[in-house]
Amino acid sequence: MIDIVHSKSGSSVSIHPFGATIISYKSSGGENLFVSRLSKLDGSKAIRGGIPIVFPIFGPPPKDSGSTMPQHGFARNNMWKVKEGSQHDSDSHAGVTLTLDLADASKGRGGNNIWSESEAKTGATSCQLIFEVKVDNEALSTTMIVQNTGSDAFDFNCLLHTYYAVEGKAAQDPKQCYAKGLQGYSIIDKVRGVSGEICGEDPVDLTAGAVDSVYMAPEGKMAVNVEVGVGGGRTVKMEAFGTIDDKPVPASCVVWNPSAEGAAGMGDFGDDQYQEMICVEPGILGDQPALGPGKKASLTQLIFA
Numbered sequence: 001m002i003d004i005v006h007s008k009s010g011s012s013v014s015i016h017p018f019g020a021t022i023i024s025y026k027s028s029g030g031e032n033l034f035v036s037r038l039s040k041l042d043g044s045k046a047i048r049g050g051i052p053i054v055f056p057i058f059g060p061p062p063k064d065s066g067s068t069m070p071q072h073g074f075a076r077n078n079m080w081k082v083k084e085g086s087q088h089d090s091d092s093h094a095g096v097t098l099t100l101d102l103a104d105a106s107k108g109r110g111g112n113n114i115w116s117e118s119e120a121k122t123g124a125t126s127c128q129l130i131f132e133v134k135v136d137n138e139a140l141s142t143t144m145i146v147q148n149t150g151s152d153a154f155d156f157n158c159l160l161h162t163y164y165a166v167e168g169k170a171a172q173d174p175k176q177c178y179a180k181g182l183q184g185y186s187i188i189d190k191v192r193g194v195s196g197e198i199c200g201e202d203p204v205d206l207t208a209g210a211v212d213s214v215y216m217a218p219e220g221k222m223a224v225n226v227e228v229g230v231g232g233g234r235t236v237k238m239e240a241f242g243t244i245d246d247k248p249v250p251a252s253c254v255v256w257n258p259s260a261e262g263a264a265g266m267g268d269f270g271d272d273q274y275q276e277m278i279c280v281e282p283g284i285l286g287d288q289p290a291l292g293p294g295k296k297a298s299l300t301q302l303i304f305a
């Protein structure tokens with residue numbers, strides 16, 4: 001485990017090198033992230049909680065693509081390395097940087113896709129992932145950088161799959177737990193199988209049971225700004241933004257809670273723990289330009305807690 005403490009503020013963050021998965025972010029209000037009590041932490045499968053890194057696909061591979069890459073890609077299924085000399089603790093903030101080279105990604109690449117070991121051998125498709133983590137008295141800042149180190153451009157999605165801890169098993173209480181700030185976004189509702197509805201002014205809550213929706217930004221909106229109700233009368237603010245080749249691209253946002261039924265169907269999720277969490281997940285999920293050779297993309301999430 002990589003434990004980072006900002007001595008000046010006492011805020012801290014713990015990162016499991018498997019998937020560079022942040023599994024704890026503590027600020028003055030205590031622990032902000034949810035990790036299932038049944039989560040595997042031995043590298044046998046992606047960690048169920050914290051902030052898993054999703055890349056190069058969000059969700060399952062495209063239908064009839066033939067790709068066998070696991071859902072959400074390989075970034076969260078491999079051991080990342082700490083960038084030498086990057087761990088620091090200063091008056092302004094503390095932090096660390098982790099990296100994953102495609103050549104070192106031995107799991108989760110599947111077959112029949114540009115990332116699979118057989119096809120990527122030529123070096124046409126290659127990348128280095130860089131994850132910069134900083135914590136200070138105000139926020140946890142996480143920036144995922146995708147560096148195209150191959151000779152071919154590639155399309156990708158990336159997302160920070162953040163699980164917020166909800167105090168007092170209040171996740172299904174709309175006064176205590178919600179995501180506010182997605183009005184105007186176009187909704188892909190995977191539970192109802194409906195796309196294109198526009199989110200209204202009311203906060204997104206978890207009263208209707210399972211929620212699994214992607215909120216796509218309206219024209220011209222680049223950054224996501226969401227207030228997350230996390231129970232105990234507390235809220236956390238999240239801001240996220242993305243770039244491709246240093247130009248801003250719209251950030252989308254996913255809201256997910258499996259409900260009792262979904263929790264019962266996951267072996268690494270406590271049956272009652274759907275009451276203890278809400279996922280609010282910023283990502284670059286649109287049909288943005290492919291990332292050209294030598295170019296980089298970035299996704300930054302700031303959690304003010």
Ligand code: TA6
Pocket residue numbers: 046059071072161212254255256279281
């Ligand atoms: O982000 C929401 C989602 O895509 C849901 O559809 C659900 O599958 C969740 O991710 C968890 O996925 P995982 O592969 O971690 O079980």
